[in-house]
Amino acid sequence: MLTLNQLDKVYKTGTFGTSDLHAVRQVSLDVQRGEVVSLIGESGSGKSTIGKMVLHLLDSTGGTITFDGRDVTKLGFRARRDYYRKVQGVFQDPFSSFNPIYKVDRTFETLRQSYFPKVSGGEWRSRLEDALAAVTLEPDDILGKYPHQLSGGQLQRLLIARALLLDIELLVADEVISMLDASTRIDVLNLLGELKGRGLGILFVTHDLSLGNYVSDRVVILYKGRVVERGDTSAVFDDPLHPYTRDLLASVPHLDRTWEEVEAEEAERTRRLAGRCLYHEAAAAQGRSLGEEAASAEGSAPGEVPDGVGLVEYAPGHFVGCFRKAAEAPCPAA
Amino acid sequence: MTATQPVAGPGTEASDQPGVAGPTTSGRKPGGDVRETLYFALRNPKVLIGAVVVLGFLLLGLIGPAFLRYAPMDYAGPPMAPPSADFPFGTTTFGQDVFAQFVAGLRSTFLVGLLGGGVAAVIGMTIGFVAGYRGGLIDELLNMLTNVVLVIPGFVVLIIINAYLGVRSVPMQALYIGVFSWPWVARAVRSQTLSLRSRDFIDLARLSGVGVGTILRREVAPNMYSYLFMTFVLLFGGSILTAASLDFIGLGPTNAMSLGLMMNQAVQWSALHLGLWWWFIPPGLGITLIVGSLYIMNVGLDEVFNPKLREM
Numbered sequence: 001m002l003t004l005n006q007l008d009k010v011y012k013t014g015t016f017g018t019s020d021l022h023a024v025r026q027v028s029l030d031v032q033r034g035e036v037v038s039l040i041g042e043s044g045s046g047k048s049t050i051g052k053m054v055l056h057l058l059d060s061t062g063g064t065i066t067f068d069g070r071d072v073t074k075l076g077f078r079a080r081r082d083y084y085r086k087v088q089g090v091f092q093d094p095f096s097s098f099n100p101i102y103k104v105d106r107t108f109e110t111l112r113q114s115y116f117p118k119v120s121g122g123e124w125r126s127r128l129e130d131a132l133a134a135v136t137l138e139p140d141d142i143l144g145k146y147p148h149q150l151s152g153g154q155l156q157r158l159l160i161a162r163a164l165l166l167d168i169e170l171l172v173a174d175e176v177i178s179m180l181d182a183s184t185r186i187d188v189l190n191l192l193g194e195l196k197g198r199g200l201g202i203l204f205v206t207h208d209l210s211l212g213n214y215v216s217d218r219v220v221i222l223y224k225g226r227v228v229e230r231g232d233t234s235a236v237f238d239d240p241l242h243p244y245t246r247d248l249l250a251s252v253p254h255l256d257r258t259w260e261e262v263e264a265e266e267a268e269r270t271r272r273l274a275g276r277c278l279y280h281e282a283a284a285a286q287g288r289s290l291g292e293e294a295a296s297a298e299g300s301a302p303g304e305v306p307d308g309v310g311l312v313e314y315a316p317g318h319f320v321g322c323f324r325k326a327a328e329a330p331c332p333a334a
Numbered sequence: 335m336t337a338t339q340p341v342a343g344p345g346t347e348a349s350d351q352p353g354v355a356g357p358t359t360s361g362r363k364p365g366g367d368v369r370e371t372l373y374f375a376l377r378n379p380k381v382l383i384g385a386v387v388v389l390g391f392l393l394l395g396l397i398g399p400a401f402l403r404y405a406p407m408d409y410a411g412p413p414m415a416p417p418s419a420d421f422p423f424g425t426t427t428f429g430q431d432v433f434a435q436f437v438a439g440l441r442s443t444f445l446v447g448l449l450g451g452g453v454a455a456v457i458g459m460t461i462g463f464v465a466g467y468r469g470g471l472i473d474e475l476l477n478m479l480t481n482v483v484l485v486i487p488g489f490v491v492l493i494i495i496n497a498y499l500g501v502r503s504v505p506m507q508a509l510y511i512g513v514f515s516w517p518w519v520a521r522a523v524r525s526q527t528l529s530l531r532s533r534d535f536i537d538l539a540r541l542s543g544v545g546v547g548t549i550l551r552r553e554v555a556p557n558m559y560s561y562l563f564m565t566f567v568l569l570f571g572g573s574i575l576t577a578a579s580l581d582f583i584g585l586g587p588t589n590a591m592s593l594g595l596m597m598n599q600a601v602q603w604s605a606l607h608l609g610l611w612w613w614f615i616p617p618g619l620g621i622t623l624i625v626g627s628l629y630i631m632n633v634g635l636d637e638v639f640n641p642k643l644r645e646m
């Protein structure tokens with residue numbers, strides 16, 4: 001449904017826009033209907049930037065975004081309006097998502113004026129109450145309040161409710177549960193699961209691995225703007241390949257195994273992969289015909305991906321990129 | 335003009351504060367908000383006092399002439415007479431009724447302030463909003479224009495224009511003043527817009543399929559209402575002062591009276607030395623009270639508009 005192909009984003013920074021910040025490098029991923037794809041990465045890895053580009057709130061510097069086969073990288077105002085009927089987002093910071101001078105109701109009112117001018121007041125009210133109930137909010141506690149009178153968790157759930165009012169097909173959820181306490185977190189996660197069951201595709205942005213594990217069908221691990229590994233959740237979590245992913249997962253507690261077992265397994269994996277780079281091994285073995293991404297990321301020199309941002313398919317559905325960490329660092333196998 | 339350029343943003347608003355201003359246009363449908371704002375406005379002493387003073391002067395300027403017995407320039411009574419029942423503000427060296435001059439002066443003062451301030455506000459805010467929200471090339475072009483006008487010594491240009499084109503009517507004078515006093519407004523509004531643009535609620539409005547104009551009008555501008563109002567106050571006062579300065583050097587309107595002209599005539603005819611306090615105090619006090627009241631009103635409106643301040 002949603003496909004990103006070699007998406008790039010360069011921010012111009014510095015006083016005269018002279019220095020560049022390469023926030024997103026050649027990111028390719030896709031989200032299907034009825035699927036949750038987690039975008040996992042540390043702070044500053046470019047997750048929100050990707051989310052905003054998907055939502056057409058930021059211009060991309062290169063690459064394409066297609067939705068149902070249609071290129072949505074550049075859209076006019078009309079087309080964007082139609083796009084937002086199907087694609088909505090919830091932002092990371094609920095406090096800045098509401099205009100502080102208006103009551104929170106106005107966010108819904110804006111949506112109604114824009115997309116449902118014909119729906120009657122009573123009908124809208126009942127839809128609104130349904131949407132609020134879905135995120136376990138009491139309308140009476142919430143409506144008529146100013147944003148500063150509500151908690152971050154309440155505001156965040158309001159934003160989810162807002163997205164539910166439209167009959168959307170794709171939701172970009174940027175850290176939607178970071179502000180919630182444990183019990184509401186589960187409620188919201190279950191809601192996302194239910195939406196997924198109804199055929200909604202969700203791009204779930206998070207820095208929290210255990211949450212990524214809990215909800216998602218597939219995960220994309222992002223490091224400094226580059227996809228280092230992606231694949232089915234179980235494949236990536238059971239057999240992390242990239243050094244960054246392994247570091248990341250080493251800190252996640254496992255419920256079904258003891259620390260010793262986990263550590264032994266990780267030590268064994270580290271031994272097996274030390275000083276190697278699966279990406280370049282595959283590249284050497286297969287020459288140019290790597291995986292789909294690698295082929296399309298191909299640059300001038302044959303057999304070598306220019307930016308080192310390609311991925312190889314290590315196992316079916318499990319892709320991994322070059323084992324170096326930072327973009328400038330040398331490949332450990334080199 | 336030069337006198338009105340604030341070094342930094344006006345003190346009451348921290349420009350980085352999230353909740354700066356208020357919902358006066360919000361109440362289109364929800365209804366309650368306008369009434370609520372009005373409710374709080376009428377309970378705010380600063381707003382009330384400011385409004386009463388300004389409206390009082392305005393009213394005096396509007397309906398006062400109907401009750402006057404003498405025209406402003408008539409040699410109506412004894413020269414240099416102190417205030418009396420016949421001449422509430424006394425008379426000038428030539429026996430003109432100071433009160434009649436004051437009332438007429440109020441009119442042109444309000445006109446210069448409103449028109450000059452209005453023109454400057456419209457130009458400055460439009461440019462500021464568009465430049466700040468749009469960014470990129472448009473921003474750079476508008477910025478260039480702003481900087482060009484900013485470095486033009488506006489007052490000198492006004493003198494030249496006045497001297498050569500012979501501007502002799504109050505509206506013309508106001509128009510010229512307005513056209514040269516907007517740059518700092520554009521800059522201030524631009525930087526505020528810039529900081530608001532990056533807030534998520536703007537993005538959320540875009541996700542609701544709302545257009546640029548509507549976003550500027552209903553999301554960005556309302557956050558700056560009290561700031562915009564403050565800007566207008568400064569422009570208003572600035573226009574009045576600039577007009578007075580022009581009047582002083584003999585480049586004011588010839589066919590009208592203004593508070594500035596009164597003060598300058600008073601100074602010219604040594605009212606200070608002769609102790610004719612009734613000649614220069616009313617116009618001076620008038621200008622001070624009008625501009626000062628608007629300022630106080632603005633501080634009060636900040637409290638009214640900002641729900642966070644309101645609750646304390």
Ligand SMILES: Nc1ncnc2c1ncn2[C@@H]1O[C@H](COP(=O)(O)OP(=O)(O)OP(=O)(O)O)[C@@H](O)[C@H]1O
Nearest residue numbers: 011013021023042043044045046047048049050207
């Ligand atoms: N408007 C901007 N101008 C310049 N640089 C930016 C801008 N927005 C983000 N960046 C930079 O781009 C990089 C990626 O930012 P992004 O917000 O996408 O990170 P993130 O993965 O969402 O992090 P977090 O988990 O903290 O939300 C960061 O280094 C950030 O400093």
Ligand SMILES: [Mg+2]
Nearest residue numbers: 047048049092
């Ligand atoms: Mg983020």
